[in-house]
Amino acid sequence: MSKKLRILVAQLNPVVGDIRGNLELARGALAEGKTKGADLVVLSELFILGYPAEDLVLKPAAVEDSMKAVNTLAAETAGAPDMIIGAPWMDGAKRHNSAVWLSGGAIKGRYDKRELPNYGVFDEKRIFDAGEGPPPVFEFHGVKIGVAICEDIWYPRVPSELHDAGADMLIVPNGSPWRRTVQVERHTTFSAWRKTGVPYLFVNQVGGQDELV
Template identity: 55%
Template structure:
């Protein structure tokens, strides 16, 4: 999954990209995949492991994300992964996230045993097989996430296509 890398100087950030196929609806199985890749990346010396959009629940989740029990399962999995992140590496995980009663397509930075940052997808597609506007609320235009002395821009999918 992760190619071995040469040692990285202390003034650099080593980021592992998790190129996996999550299973739609399999929160527990996808969380297990996150843990396995995290452990492999830790052995490689990674500072951060980046997962794809809505990796935790699989994409596209469609109506599954409207079910409160599914939303709760996703939240519990994120909270457990966050608690396990104390020893590193940090994780950047895509997941559905409810904030103030509003459901978002989110990316969460899990670092130092906590949820360190949350950013929401802004440009929700609504064409072809994509029906995100029906199930998600767009977030505000996100700012970068501070991480180990750098600022991480974390646009989600179509967010990177716009000028902002």
């Protein structure tokens, strides 16, 4: 029997530091998903705080307020589609770049980015801790879904682990800057497809922040 999922890909323009405004954007996407009969709504990397947040992530209040906003949004998924939203997340003393799965009024699970870029415009090793352990596979409407974040699918480790864990597909929130060659680079490099054959849904943000487009 074929399995069908209706996924609303919300490629929006969050504003760094505007947690309230970004929460309203997420609520709008959730409402649109409900109206359109979506099973799942997916937002981009670090959506609730904005990307790239840089040193703002080092302020405890920014992370705490981001987590509170995500918990508020989780409660609103009761009677609505599930949602995956990017957020900074504290787990004990460790601070992660995370994708949080919201479902049925609660947080269903979380994936913490494993591959932290530290070149060019990226400075994530300084501000985040890498996720640890086997990446989770989420069972959803009969489909096994793995979540990876941006840099994770440029390297084989995470896609291979998710493939071996039985993932039918990957959902990949991104905050990937535009450049003229980027589409060719993605199609020729992404490990998710080229090395494992697992299809992926690439979700980016749009607009601009500081020097990034």
